[in-house]
Amino acid sequence: MTNKPIDKREAILQASLEIFAENGFHGSPTSQISKVANVGTGTIYRYFENKDALIDALHEEIDGRLRPAMSEGIDVEAPVRENVLRILKRVFHFFLENPHEFRFLEMYYNSPYGIAKVRSEKETCERPILQILRKGAERQVVKDLPDELLFGLCFGPMLMLTRDHFTGYLELTEEMIQAVIAASWDSLKL
């Protein structure tokens, strides 16, 4: 409840994100969500079929904000290395500036909801980062490995360190972020 939400649906999504990120799906009763959103408990069910649908809608909404944040600023003509570094930096900062979104996505993809989602979709393949990496492999700048491996090498360290950052295990500085990005590129390049 940081600023006045325009409509109730928005208020519910905003409150949910906050509470889910801090207490997990099962630690966030609808009663609490409705209280934070300043609506009646029943109102949640006017906008979402049930709690699961609310969670899915929230995922959809966050994903819709993350995707453009990633791809924005890519230059198709620029060298592969430059594009990879740029995307990594963008995603890193998106998550560091949006802790709730990060925690939510982590929880989502670790729960039955997200696992089912990933299994059914597989549409992750069209993510721009993979097109860039594939181009790098063709040009013999990047290791010629399966898409999924390149993806893991690229984002694995970032995701792990971002999590550690939010759990308080370490405190990331701009310098450290740069070092991680550079090192991740070292693991990708031929």
Added chain:
Amino acid sequence: MTNKPIDKREAILQASLEIFAENGFHGSPTSQISKVANVGTGTIYRYFENKDALIDALHEEIDGRLRPAMSEGIDVEAPVRENVLRILKRVFHFFLENPHEFRFLEMYYNSPYGIAKVRSEKETCERPILQILRKGAERQVVKDLPDELLFGLCFGPMLMLTRDHFTGYLELTEEMIQAVIAASWDSLKL
């Protein structure tokens, strides 16, 4: 319930691991655990103060098996690179051969239980991998970065890809594992 457990405590731990890994902490009622363990519901509370204590004990038990599996076979005199590759390979295989343990640990460290644990302990610092990496940094073989970053670079891709493997997003082969380990080393080395 694969083989006859010696005592009830063991049976409960074994059943818990199986059910937690497959259904998550909240999807695993004590009634189901007791059924799989072939004990009464009340018996669980003879061995563990409550469900949280059971989860913590299970974590303790798994951690106790993972640690030696990691450090076993390290040669203090061997080159840094060789030791790092060896540890990575060991951990990779430990998780691939113990899916339940992997899923459990992932869930544990993503839940309030594990986060509190990590925050309070910090004893991860004495893990052998870090001593090896530190030695590598001194000898100018490995990048001179904070321990936590080296740790993230080393294990981030492995953890992410292992998860993807178990969720069915990809199927890891021995060849792919080797490639990931080699690439991870590239990100660590100077």
Added chain:
DNA sequence: ATGAGTGGACTGAACGCTCACTCCGCACTG
């Protein structure tokens, strides 16, 4: 301009259900 009438968005107490946990009688051992 006014006020009675109306529809539907909203509310939150109540419902039914699930779950962690308890407790007392039972069975087995020595």
Added chain:
DNA sequence: CAGTGCGGAGTGAGCGTTCAGTCCACTCAT
């Protein structure tokens, strides 16, 4: 037959979900 370890029906707290009732913006007859 005493004592110890165990079982599982029972308990109550807390959850997601519902629905009867409230409220208010708007219409329209007067």
